[in-house]
Amino acid sequence: MNELTEKFWPFIRLLILPYLFFIFILVYPINYYIDAPGGIAEVESLITVDYNQDKEIEGSISSTYIMAINRPTFFQFMISVFSDYNYANVITGSYADYSNEEINQISYLDKATSVDAAVIVAYQEASKTNSEIIIDYYEKVMVFGKATYLSFYDDIAFGDEFLYMIGDNDEVVEDYTQIVAHTVLYDTYEFFFRNSEGNYFLLLTKNSETGKFGITLKKYYIVDRENTYPHFTEKESNIGGPSGGLLQTLSVYNMLVEEDITKGLKIAGTGTINYNGSVGYIGGTEQKIITAYINKVDIFFIPFLNEDYYYDNYMEALRACEKHGIDPSGWLVPVATFADALAYLEGLDVS
């Protein structure tokens, strides 16, 4: 070791500062985000349903993911500008206050709840023609957002279940939409939550400036697996976010019905799924369109809810196609509901 150090010392002395500078730009994060094209992931590898095991699915149904890099390093930011496919901007909104770990927690909460929504919608649709199929689910109100001024910020995690709170006149408030109406008299109230370790309670105080507790609660429907038939298995996922909802619904539905709705095609797309079967907007449309184009999909479903809205996903997708010289005809399919996507596939003639 000493011999090498002695031999190379003039070079080491010369390179030590550039080396440290390079390390610095490789580790120092900046308050931006980058959206870059990602890939497509077959839903079958995430969710499997123990039904129709002999059925042969000729095509594939995949969700589309992008690389969403929050607080990239200087180096990531610099190299991202070399490609027209990437989009970089300053982090704004509530995400600016969250750490990267918290953004990941939200993303995986979104993913988990989106799978449940997909299963509910697909099972309900399939049960219309097959009485064997039973879906049961229950309500769960979970922590979805936290403001920086939330008291006991670190003790409450995203995804923790809200059970009830003690409101004015010691009234037990279970309905989270009634919290504001029942917290008029004082500043501090008892809130009861549940996480994987058990139940816990905290005294949350309203912020003096905003007059709010600083917690966002959201109602989800969770599948009751014991009372649902056929059983389904959901694998651990490394891809977060709710934007695969529509494609997850299509794939689960395809596992439940006898006919193969893929008709041998490579189907992909994007869009969240709501419990009533409607499709919701997603982010990173341009990068998803590029990802789909690179992966040569046959059909790409995209949310289309309002043509007058500039940021409507389908309108964004058309602009992205124009920008990158991609012909959208024949493969880019706008949909507003799960039923739209199903009707499109049923109406396809691939002979």
Added chain:
Amino acid sequence: MKKYLNLWKELKEELSIKIIADAFFGSFVYTLILSLPIFLAMAQIISVYFYLLTFWVVLIIIVVALLNYIMHLWWKKALYLKQPEIKTNIKKLFCYNQIILDVVYLIIGLLFIFVFIPMWLV
């Protein structure tokens, strides 16, 4: 294989395990220092240009092979600095060594392309 093992035996007898290990340690540490920014940069390039993932994995295999070459070069240099007149054919010995390690790296890289990455991207 016999030739390769004989060369190792010859080198051990000529120098001693302590000298060979010390030279290896030096070259390994310097290669590690060199590879740290390279791998950090490559990981970040992959995150931004993820759609070219297979290309990057192939490039990583090539970079690892190059680092392997550099490490052996420095190892050889360190040995000659410790003892300028070495009779054992180190060039041949390290060439065999590099080939063996490169094959291992290639297998690991291919496993990543065909097994681990598809499993991970669910």
